[in-house]
Amino acid sequence: MPILYIDNTPYEVSQGKNLLEACLTLGFDLPYFCWHPAMGSVGACRQCAVKIFKDENDTKGKLIMSCMEPVTANQRISVADPEARDFREQVIGWLMTNHPHDCAVCDEGGSCHLQDMTVMTGHAYRKFNYKKRTYKNQDLGPFINHEMNRCIQCYRCVRFYKDYAGGRDLDAFASRNQVYFGRHEDGVLENEFSGNLSEVCPTGVFTDKTLKDHYTRKWDLTMAPSICHHCSLGCNTIAGERYGSVRMIGNRYHGDINGYFLCDRGRFGYEFLNAKDRIRNPMIQGQVVDGEKMRAAVVDAVRQPRVVGIGSPRASLQSNYALKELVGKDNFYHGVSEGEHALAHLALEILQKNPQRIVSMKSVESADAIFILGDDLTNTAPMMALAVRQAVRNKPKEAADQAKIPGWHDAAVRELVQEEKGPLFIADVLPTKLADVATGVFTGSPDDVARLGYAVAHVLDPEAPPVQGLSAEDSSLAQQIATALAGAKKPVIITGTSSGQAHAIHASSNVLLALHKKNKDAGIVITQAECNSLGLAMMGGKSLKDAFNAGSVDTLVVLENDLYRHDSTAAVDAFMKQCNQVVVLDHANTTTVQKAHLVIPAGAFAESDGILVNNEGRAQRFFQVYETKSDIQESWRWLAVVGAEAGKGRMAEWKNFESVTHAMVSSEPLLHGAAMVTPSSDYRVEGQRIPRAPHRYSGRTAMTADIAVSEPKPPEDPDSSMSYTMEGFRGQPPSSMIPFYWSPGWNSVQSVNKYQEEVGAALRGGDPGLKLIVALGQHGAPHYFKDIPEKFKPEAGRLRIARLHHIFGSEELSARSASVAQRIQMPYVMVNTADAVGLTEGQLVSVSWNGSEARLPVRLNPSFPKGVMGLPAGMTSVAGEEAWGIISNVKE
Amino acid sequence: MEKPLTEHIRKDREPLTLKEYEQAGGYQALRKILKGTTPKEVQTLVTDSGLRGRGGAGFSTGLKWSFVPMNVIGTKYLISNADEMEPGTFKDRILLECTPHQMIEGMIIASFAIQATESFVFLRWAYKTAARAITRAIQEAYDAGYLGKDILGSGFHLDMHLHTGVGRYMCGEETALLNSLEGKRATPRAKPPFPQISGLFGKPTIVNNVETLCCLPPIVNHGAEWFKKLSRTGDAGTKLYGVSGKVKTPGAWELPMGVTLRELIEEYGGGMQEGLKFRGALPGGASTDFLVEEHLDVKMDYTSVAAAGSRLGTGTVVVLDDKTCPVGFVKNLEHFFAQESCGFCTPCREGIPWVEKILGSIDKGEGRMEDMNLLEMHVRALGPGNTFCAFAPGAMEPLQSALKYFREDFERHINEKHCPWHTQHVSTSTH
Amino acid sequence: MLTTEEKNEIEKAVSLVPYRKAACVEALKVVQEKRRWISDESLKEVADYMKMTAEELDSVATFYNLIFRKPVGRHIILVCDSISCWVMGYEKIKEQLTQELGIEYGGTTADGKFTMLPNPCLGTCDCAPALMIDGDLYRNITVQQLPEILRNYE
Numbered sequence A: 001m002p003i004l005y006i007d008n009t010p011y012e013v014s015q016g017k018n019l020l021e022a023c024l025t026l027g028f029d030l031p032y033f034c035w036h037p038a039m040g041s042v043g044a045c046r047q048c049a050v051k052i053f054k055d056e057n058d059t060k061g062k063l064i065m066s067c068m069e070p071v072t073a074n075q076r077i078s079v080a081d082p083e084a085r086d087f088r089e090q091v092i093g094w095l096m097t098n099h100p101h102d103c104a105v106c107d108e109g110g111s112c113h114l115q116d117m118t119v120m121t122g123h124a125y126r127k128f129n130y131k132k133r134t135y136k137n138q139d140l141g142p143f144i145n146h147e148m149n150r151c152i153q154c155y156r157c158v159r160f161y162k163d164y165a166g167g168r169d170l171d172a173f174a175s176r177n178q179v180y181f182g183r184h185e186d187g188v189l190e191n192e193f194s195g196n197l198s199e200v201c202p203t204g205v206f207t208d209k210t211l212k213d214h215y216t217r218k219w220d221l222t223m224a225p226s227i228c229h230h231c232s233l234g235c236n237t238i239a240g241e242r243y244g245s246v247r248m249i250g251n252r253y254h255g256d257i258n259g260y261f262l263c264d265r266g267r268f269g270y271e272f273l274n275a276k277d278r279i280r281n282p283m284i285q286g287q288v289v290d291g292e293k294m295r296a297a298v299v300d301a302v303r304q305p306r307v308v309g310i311g312s313p314r315a316s317l318q319s320n321y322a323l324k325e326l327v328g329k330d331n332f333y334h335g336v337s338e339g340e341h342a343l344a345h346l347a348l349e350i351l352q353k354n355p356q357r358i359v360s361m362k363s364v365e366s367a368d369a370i371f372i373l374g375d376d377l378t379n380t381a382p383m384m385a386l387a388v389r390q391a392v393r394n395k396p397k398e399a400a401d402q403a404k405i406p407g408w409h410d411a412a413v414r415e416l417v418q419e420e421k422g423p424l425f426i427a428d429v430l431p432t433k434l435a436d437v438a439t440g441v442f443t444g445s446p447d448d449v450a451r452l453g454y455a456v457a458h459v460l461d462p463e464a465p466p467v468q469g470l471s472a473e474d475s476s477l478a479q480q481i482a483t484a485l486a487g488a489k490k491p492v493i494i495t496g497t498s499s500g501q502a503h504a505i506h507a508s509s510n511v512l513l514a515l516h517k518k519n520k521d522a523g524i525v526i527t528q529a530e531c532n533s534l535g536l537a538m539m540g541g542k543s544l545k546d547a548f549n550a551g552s553v554d555t556l557v558v559l560e561n562d563l564y565r566h567d568s569t570a571a572v573d574a575f576m577k578q579c580n581q582v583v584v585l586d587h588a589n590t591t592t593v594q595k596a597h598l599v600i601p602a603g604a605f606a607e608s609d610g611i612l613v614n615n616e617g618r619a620q621r622f623f624q625v626y627e628t629k630s631d632i633q634e635s636w637r638w639l640a641v642v643g644a645e646a647g648k649g650r651m652a653e654w655k656n657f658e659s660v661t662h663a664m665v666s667s668e669p670l671l672h673g674a675a676m677v678t679p680s681s682d683y684r685v686e687g688q689r690i691p692r693a694p695h696r697y698s699g700r701t702a703m704t705a706d707i708a709v710s711e712p713k714p715p716e717d718p719d720s721s722m723s724y725t726m727e728g729f730r731g732q733p734p735s736s737m738i739p740f741y742w743s744p745g746w747n748s749v750q751s752v753n754k755y756q757e758e759v760g761a762a763l764r765g766g767d768p769g770l771k772l773i774v775a776l777g778q779h780g781a782p783h784y785f786k787d788i789p790e791k792f793k794p795e796a797g798r799l800r801i802a803r804l805h806h807i808f809g810s811e812e813l814s815a816r817s818a819s820v821a822q823r824i825q826m827p828y829v830m831v832n833t834a835d836a837v838g839l840t841e842g843q844l845v846s847v848s849w850n851g852s853e854a855r856l857p858v859r860l861n862p863s864f865p866k867g868v869m870g871l872p873a874g875m876t877s878v879a880g881e882e883a884w885g886i887i888s889n890v891k892e
Numbered sequence B: 001m002e003k004p005l006t007e008h009i010r011k012d013r014e015p016l017t018l019k020e021y022e023q024a025g026g027y028q029a030l031r032k033i034l035k036g037t038t039p040k041e042v043q044t045l046v047t048d049s050g051l052r053g054r055g056g057a058g059f060s061t062g063l064k065w066s067f068v069p070m071n072v073i074g075t076k077y078l079i080s081n082a083d084e085m086e087p088g089t090f091k092d093r094i095l096l097e098c099t100p101h102q103m104i105e106g107m108i109i110a111s112f113a114i115q116a117t118e119s120f121v122f123l124r125w126a127y128k129t130a131a132r133a134i135t136r137a138i139q140e141a142y143d144a145g146y147l148g149k150d151i152l153g154s155g156f157h158l159d160m161h162l163h164t165g166v167g168r169y170m171c172g173e174e175t176a177l178l179n180s181l182e183g184k185r186a187t188p189r190a191k192p193p194f195p196q197i198s199g200l201f202g203k204p205t206i207v208n209n210v211e212t213l214c215c216l217p218p219i220v221n222h223g224a225e226w227f228k229k230l231s232r233t234g235d236a237g238t239k240l241y242g243v244s245g246k247v248k249t250p251g252a253w254e255l256p257m258g259v260t261l262r263e264l265i266e267e268y269g270g271g272m273q274e275g276l277k278f279r280g281a282l283p284g285g286a287s288t289d290f291l292v293e294e295h296l297d298v299k300m301d302y303t304s305v306a307a308a309g310s311r312l313g314t315g316t317v318v319v320l321d322d323k324t325c326p327v328g329f330v331k332n333l334e335h336f337f338a339q340e341s342c343g344f345c346t347p348c349r350e351g352i353p354w355v356e357k358i359l360g361s362i363d364k365g366e367g368r369m370e371d372m373n374l375l376e377m378h379v380r381a382l383g384p385g386n387t388f389c390a391f392a393p394g395a396m397e398p399l400q401s402a403l404k405y406f407r408e409d410f411e412r413h414i415n416e417k418h419c420p421w422h423t424q425h426v427s428t429s430t431h
Numbered sequence C: 001m002l003t004t005e006e007k008n009e010i011e012k013a014v015s016l017v018p019y020r021k022a023a024c025v026e027a028l029k030v031v032q033e034k035r036r037w038i039s040d041e042s043l044k045e046v047a048d049y050m051k052m053t054a055e056e057l058d059s060v061a062t063f064y065n066l067i068f069r070k071p072v073g074r075h076i077i078l079v080c081d082s083i084s085c086w087v088m089g090y091e092k093i094k095e096q097l098t099q100e101l102g103i104e105y106g107g108t109t110a111d112g113k114f115t116m117l118p119n120p121c122l123g124t125c126d127c128a129p130a131l132m133i134d135g136d137l138y139r140n141i142t143v144q145q146l147p148e149i150l151r152n153y154e
């Protein structure tokens, strides 16, 4: 490691970094704006100036921008040098010539990087006494607020939005001191990652509009580490509450998963918590009752002889386990269709037998060839799509290495690489949003998509089963894909369960195995349907269909699950009729809730502690954010109380989160590691708990004064070692328990630098969570799947159904968020133009499938496969692996 | 006196046709190098000739070329920087309008030296006459086999296109020029990597000034020693000098490198207009430091002007007379820089408009003494290396020297609360 | 809709560069040449044709001084406001133009004939003050010559 002298003190620093990164890693408070740890340097703001000296005899030195200078051995720099300091102060002085003095009414106030840097540089007096420049703001849609006067032109927004996230409707306009960042005209920011602007922007230009709706200063939030519940990737989040409602979701850094970012579904989906129709009270036959009464009624209900429990892929391990324990393992069913159930288990099996590595989002980012098979990532697992966007630059970037341009020198790398994109191949029913960075795109029916995958495997390894009847064109594409994968150092195959079909997953597994046999360091990603689909699969239990077939039921207990999303209305209705009494625990007011006799108000993620297992098999804990005043409680807690009273198993011994978790891991062998995900509830640092509120939290004694003037006793947390107030340990908590980022002088999210072992690397003490699937080969050797489907033949009179996913609308909970709801498209049916003779775009037709029927407008798409109809997932329920439907004219 | 750049220019200033140019010995240099000279030999010849870039920075042309990787596959580019927009500068215009073939021949030689196969002339929009001349000349050169495939049977291939800009001083800065040619905003790029390694479309690229390129055919024809001897001083060659402002006969002349400022103003410029006295001059365009009376005998070459505390820049002198307000003069310059700043980096984007405002208020008699400190601060803080590109340091050069040489005039504005020159100049509000 | 002529000219520029959008400045020039300025509608048409978004193209368009994103008159008067012209008294020329035409910088005469804009150094400093109307350069101008110069334009 090279030695860097900073103000004459020698430090060991890592090779390949720039001086700014080195200084921040060493803990120096060096201000910056335009540099971003994930986006690198461009040298625009000139804020990070330091002095550099030729050698120890050089006393004059010269100013340089630390973010633009690579670390070299025995370099000598000064951070404290008066000239460098003056310059840094002056940069703020310049920015302040136009920055308004509106901190008091600015959403960013108090957690503002510009404020922090202003204080850090010591700039305190204004010398500019002329008029400030002003701009008009734009309406950018439901997520992001725009206040251009605050702009300091660091260019981070466009660098994130365009360069990093592939957005094309935000840009820099005009020049000189009139540079403007926005859209061409008012309108919704279309990119799926727009919410990150609120964290990437170092001041209050782009802020979270949903927070603005019920604004609170960020230091007045009670916050807890959480896990995003809106897809299977398990991005780490921070949720913040005030006055009993969650106000915002922010990024929680995870070096191996989401890094510094979140997708808009994950950031803005939280508003489902605050939905008007949310279940907040216990209800018996539609009447609100108190908790006591509810408990008694449920105890009675579960004492019946035939009790069946239906779990949920969107509920925590603990809640599912509590239900399983309550009803007994033979009566526990996963609340998912037969198909989804089988796919989750298939994915689990492939991961367990995976001969190499299960790749994280971070390793996808460093892949140099990617093959995506039958999964529209941008809409099923958005952050994975963001990782793919970074990965396509890796191969072309090798030229930058050769030209000795360091990776962090972002603009220079982009200029050298230009429009070149590294190998990325996509096979799906539609080209998908990632097509703009793809080398090759194949579209076809789900069967044909899978066939291409099988063919690639066969090219790589002749022992893999061959595909009969492939066209010359498709063979040559398979050849091309195989060559790219075989020529890569770290190829990655990405697939998922979103199509509802196994073929693409089988084919992906074959490709992985074929690469493995070629001694490639290949990896696989299999995305799952929901945030805990894999966790549920690791728990054992049967599908919803099995429950339907299990005969009559006295009491049905449904855990956080809308059964109507998993099978046809007719089938679920019929099942409900079989059940004498239906108990539903949920927070969302679903169709299932409406059919229930007893409704228990379940805590959603913000009111709960729990563990989820993400698509790579990583167990991650989310913490309750705030103490609820009402009867809203974790499902597992409700069930534990009921179970204890009803004398079920050893449920009487369950006291808190930990005892549930311990019971779970001792009876669920695959979940063994889950107990070690976070420190135990008696963990203390210097005898203290970890505070959920920052020490600047205000109003604690006053906020309930309208109810009672005496300050209430702070709630105690039996489930974790966190406190609900600002009292507690002020230093950095263990990495799995970071409720917010703060460091002296760093009030904005940029303080995350201080929590990492090295800027941009893992959190101190290692990134949180625990991979439950690690034992490679322990579950038997992988084999080639041989069930290659026939080439898809369009049929007369009916169309094969393909599920089309949408980032907004396909996922159940986020669809209930007010802001997200504004971005949801109307349900539709998509068909190839040739299959729609006599139909016009937008015409209402009647669509029927598997006993369901809907009137939907037609979307014609000439590149959609013939003989297939696309239905939007989550807005229309499609069960079963292979579904067919019929389109007919609406009869007036 | 030899004038290799301008000797063939027609009296009526119509562009030399291909035929005329050939009759005057045109394209002989190209023929010469294509007969067995290696690219490296051309580079060495040009390095030996001592030719320094005429675009303002004065870097050795041969040395600059030598950084281009020679054994790479793929396109390389050569670009003629004809974006002349430096206030006070009107030298490239003459060459572009009158001897377009000499520049084209120079471009082919330079392309050969770095083995570029694509070339562009980046011409500023306002040079309409030049655009017509170059368009025709490029066509003629193609027709005669000087451009295109297998030039003169040598196997060397070069295409050439004319690109006209859409108005932005920054396009003259070589890396911003590259961005502009790529259809992007003309903001500069960080160096390193230099364009020689990663230039236009990420490929190795050389950007040379028009006048630099025009020097190449004569150097090839007559040799390095001859070129050196053209000069009166250590910096080789002749130079297109110009004088504007209130002199009797403003104009541009090709003269041996190293004529003095006095000669330029008094002999060629005809001296100051009746009743006016010389107070100072920008030796090479808006972004050079003032020279004043004590510098009149400074030799106008890179080394000597630098020793006098300024830069030769483009070698086109703007004269300040005693009836013109120096504050207004500098304010006009800073207005230009504030308008033309690309807006990429903070000090320039925010600092120069501030400077302009301060100068405006001093000019109007509303200045305060503290303003002088603020101006000084900007001069220091916008120095080389502190801003992203050389634009802002250039903008500070005239201000810095004005504060040094005309400080009293600034202070008089502040103390007397009005512009002492006011009767001469109606000071208009900023646009 | 872009005309065939516009498209042909744009395609010529596209053929010189490695990827389409690199020719976008040329495309804007071509269209402005025909339509005098780039309206929002023209911008979208060009953007579509260049396979760019309106944002991407406008980001470039608004950077440059001579791409007009607001309507301009039939003739553009570019008044050189740089140093040599200032020394030689261009401000009087500008004031005279304002009087004669009744417009300030950025303004267009009521009859839509002229738009007057300031312009950095026209590169003819030895013949200052100078101005340019459309493609025609006028040097060494005096206030007295202005009416005659303006008469050349319809």
Ligand SMILES: Cc1cc2nc3c(=O)[nH]c(=O)nc-3n(C[C@H](O)[C@H](O)[C@H](O)COP(=O)(O)O)c2cc1C
Pocket: B052, B053, B054, B055, B056, B057, B058, B059, B061, B064, B081, B082, B083, B084, B085, B086, B169, B170, B171, B172, B173, B174, B175, B207, B208, B209, B210, B212, B213, B389, B390, B391, B394
């Ligand atoms: C703001 C700025 C404007 C410039 N304008 C021009 C110009 O108009 N013409 C030019 O030849 N060089 C200009 N240059 C210099 C170029 O960047 C570059 O150094 C030059 O074209 C190289 O050619 P040479 O080596 O032949 O001098 C400018 C530099 C800066 C910083």
Ligand code: SF4
Pocket: B170, B188, B340, B341, B342, B343, B344, B345, B346, B348, B349, B387, B388, B389, B390, B391, B392, B393
């Ligand atoms: S100094 Fe900065 S703002 Fe000025 S022109 Fe250069 S990069 Fe642009």
Ligand code: FES
Pocket: A020, A031, A032, A033, A034, A035, A042, A043, A044, A045, A046, A047, A048, A049, A065, A066, A067, A068
């Ligand atoms: S952070 Fe270094 S210049 Fe902006």
